[in-house]
Amino acid sequence: MSPVSTAVVTGGNRGIGYAVAQELARQGCRVVIVARDEKRGEAARSALAAAGGPDAALVAGDLSSLSGVRSTAEALLASCPRIDALVHNAGVWPTHPVRGEDGLEQAFVTNHLAPFLLNHLLEPRLVSSRARVVQVSAALYVRGRVDLQRTPTGADFHPLRTYADTKLCNLLLVPLFTRRWNDAGVRINAAHPGVIRTGLGDRDGVPGRLLKAVKLLWKPPRAGAAPIVRLAHGEAAAELTGRYFHVHREKPLAPMARDAELAQRVWAQALELTGLQQTPPPSPRHVA
Numbered sequence: 001m002s003p004v005s006t007a008v009v010t011g012g013n014r015g016i017g018y019a020v021a022q023e024l025a026r027q028g029c030r031v032v033i034v035a036r037d038e039k040r041g042e043a044a045r046s047a048l049a050a051a052g053g054p055d056a057a058l059v060a061g062d063l064s065s066l067s068g069v070r071s072t073a074e075a076l077l078a079s080c081p082r083i084d085a086l087v088h089n090a091g092v093w094p095t096h097p098v099r100g101e102d103g104l105e106q107a108f109v110t111n112h113l114a115p116f117l118l119n120h121l122l123e124p125r126l127v128s129s130r131a132r133v134v135q136v137s138a139a140l141y142v143r144g145r146v147d148l149q150r151t152p153t154g155a156d157f158h159p160l161r162t163y164a165d166t167k168l169c170n171l172l173l174v175p176l177f178t179r180r181w182n183d184a185g186v187r188i189n190a191a192h193p194g195v196i197r198t199g200l201g202d203r204d205g206v207p208g209r210l211l212k213a214v215k216l217l218w219k220p221p222r223a224g225a226a227p228i229v230r231l232a233h234g235e236a237a238a239e240l241t242g243r244y245f246h247v248h249r250e251k252p253l254a255p256m257a258r259d260a261e262l263a264q265r266v267w268a269q270a271l272e273l274t275g276l277q278q279t280p281p282p283s284p285r286h287v288a
Contacts (some may be wrong), residue, residue: 004054006082006129007232010034010063010114011090013044016136016193019225020087020232021048021056030054032080034090036062053154063090063114065100066274073121082129083122085232087114088170089136093163094239097154099283104273105154108266111166116270119177129184132238133177134231135170137190142254144168146262148269171244171253172263173270178242187241189231193224 009023012033013018021031025048033048035041038060048056057079061072067083076083092109098106113137119126126133129170143164150156151165170190177188227248231237244253269277 002262005029005078005084005233006032006080007085007087008032008034008059008080008083009087009089010061010118012087013037013041016224017087017089018044019220019222020089020228022051022227023222023225024085025051025053025056025234028053029085029233030057031227032057032076034059034061034063034076036060036064050171055060060080063118064092064106064110066102066109066113066117068122069109069114069117070121076122077125080125081187083125083131084129085132085134086118086122086136087136087228087232088118089228090114091166093102093159095159097162098153100265102273104152105157105162107162107166108152108154111163111184113270113274115170116173117274117276118278120274126186127181127184131187132232133186133188134228135174135188135194136228137170137188137244138167139192140164141167141171141257143183144256146172146266152269152273168257169266169270172259172266173258174244175242176263176267182241187239189237189240189243189245191227191231191245192247193227210223 007029009017009031012021013035018164021033025031031048033041033045033056035058041058045056045058056062058074059072059079061075062068063072075114091106094107100106100109102109119133141164143161144167146165146168147156174188174190227245245249245251
């Protein structure tokens with residue numbers, strides 16, 4: 001009998017992440033939710049378990065600090081004999097710069113460095129399972145520009161562009177991970193889930209209330225989950241790698257996300273900031 005597929009979903013306790021976890025569980029996967037808020041994470045895990053299917057699990061992990069990412073990776077390696085799918089869904093969209101214990105801006109760590117570091121720390125498990133990795137992206141990446149001297153610390157913080165910067169960083173590195181893992185059978189793809197009604201980007205005050213009113217017209221989380229689940233577990237996407245999807249449609253990346261020189265620099269900086277072994281980045285091969 002084939003083993004039950006294990007799918008790790010960061011930020012899987014709410015919004016699109018929870019909708020992804022629900023659908024993967026419905027399809028028979030053992031889902032492991034990574035959530036910063038342990039209470040909310042346990043509520044989500046309990047709800048998944050109550051719906052039947054393979055047992056759901058929770059790893060409480062704060063991905064806004066590098067030490068938190070490392071602790072999360074240790075917990076995942078200890079509790080997951082295999083990882084068949086890793087969905088990088090956790091993300092923040094702050095209204096002002098917040099520097100964490102690393103001296104780095106919160107969105108830069110959570111949205112960019114955390115997936116990068118998790119990919120490396122979980123790599124042995126991903127390789128042994130020939131896993132699929134899905135980076136949840138955003139079409140707003142086209143507004144990113146990434147100043148490698150200022151963006152990491154929030155010195156050039158902007159409420160919209162900083163979020164776009166982190167999503168651009170994600171996409172710049174997809175081709176490098178594609179090359180790194182090509183011979184190992186690990187597949188990595190990115191997807192923009194669409195304009196979805198979640199709590200991401202919520203604000204206080206009048207602007208926040210207006211945004212929430214507008215969001216009532218947006219699609220529900222389950223709609224945003226569909227393209228992510230397809231890449232993480234769908235049979236038709238089993239051999240896809242290095243691709244970018246705008247919802248369900250594969251789409252070429254904009255020029256700034258195909259900048260091979262910038263991709264190499266972003267990779268090298270991420271290695272330095274995360275304290276990983278200083279090895280040269282893979283030669284870029286932009287499949288998307």
